[in-house]
Amino acid sequence: MSLRLFVAACLVPLAIFTLAFLALPLIRLVQASAESPAGWQIYLQILQTPRYLETLLNTVLVSLAVSLVALVISTTAGLFLARNRFFGRGLLLSVLTLPLAFPGVVIGFLIILLGGRQGLVNQLLPGHVVFAYSLLGLFLGYLYFSIPRVLLTVMAAVEKLDPALEEAARTLGASPMRIVIDVLLPGLAPSLVAAGAIAFATAMGAFGTAFTLATNIDVLPMVIYTEFTLSANIAMASALSILLGLVTWSMLLIARSLAGTTVPAGG
Secondary structure, three states, X not given: OOHHHHHHHHHHHHHHHHHHHHHHHHHHHHHHHOOOOOHHHHHHHHHHOHXXXXXXXXXXXXXXXXXXXXXXXXXXXXXXXXXXXXOOHHHHHHHHOHXXXXXXXXXXXXXXXXXXXXXXXXXXXXXXXXXXXXXXXXXXXXXXHHHHHHHHHHHHHHHHEOHHHHHHHHHOOOOHHHHHHHHHHHHXXXXXXXXXXXXXXXXXXXXXXXXXXXXXXXXXXXXXXXXXXXXXXXXXXXXHHHHHHHXXXXXXXXXXXXXXXXXXXXX
16 A cells, blocks of 8 residues: 555545534534524624623623733743742642633532632621622633633743843843843743643633623623524524634634744743
8 A cells, every 4th residue: 555545545534534523513503593484694793793792892801801911820820830940849840730621611610619608808808898709700610711721831841941141131131020031031922822822712611610600791602502492593603612612713814823923932
C-alpha cells in the first residue's frame, strides 16, 4: 500500500465522524431555524426583540469581562509560578487548577454557598448581601473555571521564552516592569490571545453554571434551553444556537488572526 493510500485510509474515520457528528447536525440546525412562520426572517426577529438582544449583549459582555480579568490574574500568577520555586508551590498550583475537576453545576453551587441567601457573605456582612443570582455571581462562576485554563496556558508559554532576552534587558538597565512590558508580554502575546479566546468561547457556551445561578438574568444558553424545553420553539432555539456559534466562531477567528501576526520570543 502506498503512503497516500495509507494516509487516505487513516482519514476515513475522521471524515465519517466529521460528517455524521458535525456537518449533518449543523446543517439540520440551520434548516430547523427556518422552519417557523417567519422563515429566515427569524434572525432579524432576534435582533428586533429586546429580550433576545439584551440576552445576547449580556452573554457577550460577561464573556469578555471574564476573559479580560482571567488574563490579568492568570498572567500575573503564571509569570510568578513559572519563574519561582518555593515550598508549597505544587500544592498552590493544585488548588488553582482544582476548578478543572468540577462541572459547571458544582461551580454554581459554590457561588451560591458564597453569595446566596444563606451564603457566607450574607452571614458575615451586615445587611442583605446576595449576589449569587446576578450577573456578578455568574461572572464569578465563569471566572472560577476560566482562571485555571488561562493559567496553565500562560505557564506553558513562559517556559518556552528565552531567558537570554530578559538577561539582555537587565544588562541594558531595564527595570523589572520594563522587562515585563517590553520582553515578556510581547513574547506571551500569541498565547494570551489564544487563551483569552478559549476563555471567551467557554463562557459563551457555559450552561451548568448559568442553569444553577441564572434566576434573575438571561444568557444565551439558558434562553436556548427554555425556548427548546418550555416553549417547544425549536426554530427560535436553533436560530439562537446558530447566533451563539457565529459570535463565538468570529471571536476565535479574530484571535487566531491576531495571534498569527505576532512572533513569540521563544527559545
